[in-house]
Amino acid sequence: MKINDVILRTITKLVVFIILTFGVELFLAGHNDPGGGFIGGLVLSSALVLLFLVYDIETVQKGIPVDFKKVAAVGVLFAVGTGLGAVAFGAEFLTQTFEVFHLPVFGDTELATVLLFEVGVALTVVGTVVTIILSISEDV
Amino acid sequence: MNNMIVMPMIIPLLTGIILVFFRSYIKVQRVLSFLALVATAGVSVYLLNKIQTDGILRLDFGGWRPPYGILFVADSFSVLLVLTTAIVSAIVLLYAFSSIGFKRENMFFYPFALLLVAGVNGSFLTGDLFNLFVCFEVMLLASYVLITLGGKKVQLVESIKYVAINVLSSWFFLLGIAYLYGTVGTLNMAHLSARVAEVGQGPLLTVISILFLIVFSLKSGLLLYFWLPGSYSAPPTAIAALFGALLTKVGIYAMFRMFTLIFYHEPSITHTMIGVMAALTLIGGSLGAIAYKDIRQIVSYNVIITVGFILVGLAVSTEVGFQGAIFYLVHDMLIKALLFLLAGTMIYLTGKTRIEEMSGLIGNYPLLGWLFFLTTLSLAGIPPLSGFLGKLYIGQGAVEAGSYGLLALAFISGMLVLYSLLRIFMNTFWGETIISEEEEVPLKKSLLLPCVLLGIATIALGIGAESLLVYVEDAAYTLMNPEVYVDAVLGNRK
Numbered sequence: 001m002k003i004n005d006v007i008l009r010t011i012t013k014l015v016v017f018i019i020l021t022f023g024v025e026l027f028l029a030g031h032n033d034p035g036g037g038f039i040g041g042l043v044l045s046s047a048l049v050l051l052f053l054v055y056d057i058e059t060v061q062k063g064i065p066v067d068f069k070k071v072a073a074v075g076v077l078f079a080v081g082t083g084l085g086a087v088a089f090g091a092e093f094l095t096q097t098f099e100v101f102h103l104p105v106f107g108d109t110e111l112a113t114v115l116l117f118e119v120g121v122a123l124t125v126v127g128t129v130v131t132i133i134l135s136i137s138e139d140v
Numbered sequence: 141m142n143n144m145i146v147m148p149m150i151i152p153l154l155t156g157i158i159l160v161f162f163r164s165y166i167k168v169q170r171v172l173s174f175l176a177l178v179a180t181a182g183v184s185v186y187l188l189n190k191i192q193t194d195g196i197l198r199l200d201f202g203g204w205r206p207p208y209g210i211l212f213v214a215d216s217f218s219v220l221l222v223l224t225t226a227i228v229s230a231i232v233l234l235y236a237f238s239s240i241g242f243k244r245e246n247m248f249f250y251p252f253a254l255l256l257v258a259g260v261n262g263s264f265l266t267g268d269l270f271n272l273f274v275c276f277e278v279m280l281l282a283s284y285v286l287i288t289l290g291g292k293k294v295q296l297v298e299s300i301k302y303v304a305i306n307v308l309s310s311w312f313f314l315l316g317i318a319y320l321y322g323t324v325g326t327l328n329m330a331h332l333s334a335r336v337a338e339v340g341q342g343p344l345l346t347v348i349s350i351l352f353l354i355v356f357s358l359k360s361g362l363l364l365y366f367w368l369p370g371s372y373s374a375p376p377t378a379i380a381a382l383f384g385a386l387l388t389k390v391g392i393y394a395m396f397r398m399f400t401l402i403f404y405h406e407p408s409i410t411h412t413m414i415g416v417m418a419a420l421t422l423i424g425g426s427l428g429a430i431a432y433k434d435i436r437q438i439v440s441y442n443v444i445i446t447v448g449f450i451l452v453g454l455a456v457s458t459e460v461g462f463q464g465a466i467f468y469l470v471h472d473m474l475i476k477a478l479l480f481l482l483a484g485t486m487i488y489l490t491g492k493t494r495i496e497e498m499s500g501l502i503g504n505y506p507l508l509g510w511l512f513f514l515t516t517l518s519l520a521g522i523p524p525l526s527g528f529l530g531k532l533y534i535g536q537g538a539v540e541a542g543s544y545g546l547l548a549l550a551f552i553s554g555m556l557v558l559y560s561l562l563r564i565f566m567n568t569f570w571g572e573t574i575i576s577e578e579e580e581v582p583l584k585k586s587l588l589l590p591c592v593l594l595g596i597a598t599i600a601l602g603i604g605a606e607s608l609l610v611y612v613e614d615a616a617y618t619l620m621n622p623e624v625y626v627d628a629v630l631g632n633r634k
Contacts, residue, residue, distance in 0.1 A: 069160065070160065070161065073157050073160040073161065076157045077154075077157050077158070080150065080153060080154055080157065083150075084150065084154075086202075087143045091203065092143065092199060092200055092201060092202060092203045093143050093146045093150075093199060093201055093202075094201040094202040095201075095202045095203050096202060
């Protein structure tokens, strides 16, 4: 059965970008305000899930040819890697540090290693959520 | 600060993740996962010796001092178990190489086995109650995957029970943590110990401790073991061996920690309860072990008997009793893995699971038969095999505490263990050979090698008990004197 979902498809094209932007915003806000890798990751993956729902799985996977299981693994690798990075510098496992840099456009910017950790968390969440949704959809 | 402490968890974890990228390279997966476990064992040996010279070690994650941050604490008790876990799982993986099959290997068997080990090691090492919950979950999630992997009907039936019961007990665990945090305002185990000692273990705290007792009883199969025989006989041999050797031990470890470090002020309530539960477990487990005729069921009920037996050591709470329990824990991880592997091998060779359907196997596979006999003797606690010293010390502890009822039950159950295994031995290895030479399934050397290694380990552990005793004594001393642990964590030593 072919469903006439022109409106849904058109709106999705627009909304996905809003959701993705919001996800990134939440992700970056997480350093000092509510937000962070986990919530940002959930919002990012909700954008992907919306795409999978509106378009079919094959179309989306043609556009985004990534194995989401590996995305999750890369994420965990990042998170554990930052912990081990601290060990390499002779600090306690999972020690985080930050430094204020002067960047051309942003001015004085605080860059923290915890951001890398959070990238790992976000990737893990995206990878896991999408993998769960895809595996549930496969068997129906 | 000593970053080595986190390695027994990080090495398997990191290797497990990296192996996800090598999905189609089975050889790489095998080699890397084996090497990771060997490396873990190496690190544990290093840690164990360092603890003897430097005392209890701790690592504050991210440099946050306790009680504010999460930390790993390595004392002799936990590192002994970590070391045994690494050795046993490495040997079981050797068995898995030639028995688990390509389908499972391709579906991330090795990553999940390594994640299971990471969760087990994390549970042993953590010094924070919530972190213990997280490590438990890491271990359980990996075990959910391992038990369902392959998707046979019996596996799915058993895994539903297994997952349901574990989700329920995890929920209780979380509740207990919330109650405890609400009552004393901390989750660092050493800090908990200090605070509970300060305010006294009133009725409220005792109730919370009983909640934890229920949680860990469900996880370890103390009295609440109804889910265990089914779940442990559903998955393939190598996975069942990992489960039988490791999973219940984590619950037992957690119970020892909770009731020696934190809730040790009301032994007349909590430890009596543990004693009664241990006694009932011994009775129920023994009945199961002699009632069933399915090898896998008998073997699973033997796991339950052991849980009861080890917790007799906790119930009597004397230093000798603790020594016995620790020694028996180490022994049992080795011997249960061996028992599961042997039972699985027999089922693989004959294609049958019931003991009356097999006969005369010793004619076809003499080495397998003798290994089984060795296992039986070791489990029964015949010197000089490894089961002897643990049984002796737990018995001594029970005599010191005057718990003659528990003592009698513990040793009667020992007799029944011997009987249940001899029954398997006599039914399956003695008698007329039913397998003719043409039909004989060749026993691969790669299947026999891990069993032989574990057999050697049980002999070595029995004969070399003296050299291990130093560590066991130190571990029991720490359990007996919780202030040693508390000082090491909350003291200012960096």
